[in-house]
Amino acid sequence: MTGQHLMNTYGRLPVAFTHGKGAWLYDEAGKQYLDAVSGVAVCGLGHAHPAVTQAICEQAARVMHTSNLYRIPAQETLGERLCQISGMDRVFFSNSGAEANEAAIKLARLHGKHKGIELPTVIVMENAFHGRTIATLTATGNRKVQAGFEPLVQGFARARFNDIQAVESILRNNKNIVAVMVEPVQGEGGLASLDDQYLPLLRALCDKHDLLMILDEIQTGNGRTGTYFAYQQSGIKPDVVTTAKGLGNGFPIGACLAQGKAAALFQPGSHGSTYGGNPLGCFVAEAVVKTLVEEKLPENAAKMGQYLRNGFAEALANCDQVVDIRGKGLMLGIELKTECSAIVAQALEAQILINVTAGNVIRLLPPLTINKSEADQIIERVSALIFAYSASSQ
Numbered sequence: 001m002t003g004q005h006l007m008n009t010y011g012r013l014p015v016a017f018t019h020g021k022g023a024w025l026y027d028e029a030g031k032q033y034l035d036a037v038s039g040v041a042v043c044g045l046g047h048a049h050p051a052v053t054q055a056i057c058e059q060a061a062r063v064m065h066t067s068n069l070y071r072i073p074a075q076e077t078l079g080e081r082l083c084q085i086s087g088m089d090r091v092f093f094s095n096s097g098a099e100a101n102e103a104a105i106k107l108a109r110l111h112g113k114h115k116g117i118e119l120p121t122v123i124v125m126e127n128a129f130h131g132r133t134i135a136t137l138t139a140t141g142n143r144k145v146q147a148g149f150e151p152l153v154q155g156f157a158r159a160r161f162n163d164i165q166a167v168e169s170i171l172r173n174n175k176n177i178v179a180v181m182v183e184p185v186q187g188e189g190g191l192a193s194l195d196d197q198y199l200p201l202l203r204a205l206c207d208k209h210d211l212l213m214i215l216d217e218i219q220t221g222n223g224r225t226g227t228y229f230a231y232q233q234s235g236i237k238p239d240v241v242t243t244a245k246g247l248g249n250g251f252p253i254g255a256c257l258a259q260g261k262a263a264a265l266f267q268p269g270s271h272g273s274t275y276g277g278n279p280l281g282c283f284v285a286e287a288v289v290k291t292l293v294e295e296k297l298p299e300n301a302a303k304m305g306q307y308l309r310n311g312f313a314e315a316l317a318n319c320d321q322v323v324d325i326r327g328k329g330l331m332l333g334i335e336l337k338t339e340c341s342a343i344v345a346q347a348l349e350a351q352i353l354i355n356v357t358a359g360n361v362i363r364l365l366p367p368l369t370i371n372k373s374e375a376d377q378i379i380e381r382v383s384a385l386i387f388a389y390s391a392s393s394q
């Protein structure tokens with residue numbers, strides 16, 4: 001077996017997993033790996049969680065898909081639950097994160113059109129990641145994602161991340177701004193977080209200029225950073241929030257939530273999706289969200305995240321390769337002095353799955369279910385890898 005008939009979009013590691021349980025995965029030879037990636041922040045409940053398996057089986061045996069031409073009770077229930085959790089009013093369901101962001105960008109443009117703005121423009125951030133569709137790769141602040149796919153779409157302006165004055169300065173010079181879109185923690189961009197005062201300041205600016213405040217919580221949402229949504233740690237509410245990844249625990253589903261005037265922008269015909277919000281996806285996501293909340297997994301993410309950061313700070317105190325240990329909840333970054341993507345394959349050898357982003361930042365996204373013993377093993381194995389890497393690069 002080879003992958004020669006697959007388009008060459010990924011540099012894949014030479015391993016395939018046959019099954020998993022919680023934070024553990026097993027390869028074709030039966031070797032056990034500790035999973036500190038969770039399918040890129042997707043499997044918050046870990047692998048093969050019985051509540052998810054049961055929901056899939058139950059709903060698949062009833063009805064999987066009917067289309068949005070008809071009412072979908074599971075979609076209504078999930079919509080209500082997510083609105084209750086988030087303080088939003090309405091939801092549009094998609095199949096992926098990029099599509100949830102496409103919906104948010106369309107909301108921003110409609111908001112602008114209603115104000116008589118012909119070239120509605122969304123402020124996005126340096127090092128942002130918003131997806132791979134043409135509009136979301138334009139919104140992404142990474143030339144590697146965009147290169148070769150020009151012409152990019154119009155209607156985006158770029159500000160420095162975590163710099164409210166950069167947003168103010170664009171607003172002074174550009175009368176077409178209709179929205180600001182930002183990730184609370186930049187997952188692909190190197191695990192940078194917004195300062196505590198940034199979101200309240202942005203909220204005030206958006207109110208003052210009648211802009212939609214859009215948060216991309218595709219990676220930070222669903223408990224990952226210690227609260228269900230990351231913005232819930234800052235005492236404000238956005239107008240629009242998008243999420244995906246952890247929402248389906250591996251079943252593909254995304255959501256664009258909105259409140260107030262932003263929630264009333266779409267009308268029949270404005271937007272749609274054949275699969276989006278189908279009975280199977282919504283029933284599964286409902287089980288995922290219910291389990292996340294009932295098992296207090298956002299709280300566990302906050303606790304274990306702190307435990308991991310403290311543990312790494314201690315274990316790596318004498319390692320001069322380490323520049324910074326950062327992140328929120330179970331979204332952890334360990335920045336090294338030099339490019340370190342080779343460490344991912346070394347980690348595989350050591351039977352732990354990790355990821356490197358932005359070239360020199362080790363990214364850890366373990367399931368939200370991890371316990372102290374698993375966290376200790378992550379600290380032990382990853383620290384050993386960093387020390388070995390550090391010794392070999394001297």
Ligand SMILES: *Cc1c(COP(=O)(O)O)cnc(C)c1O
Nearest residue numbers: 096097098129130131187218219
């Ligand atoms: C993963 C991600 C996306 C894109 O989601 P897809 O499901 O891959 O389309 C967008 N924004 C952020 C912040 C992400 O982490």
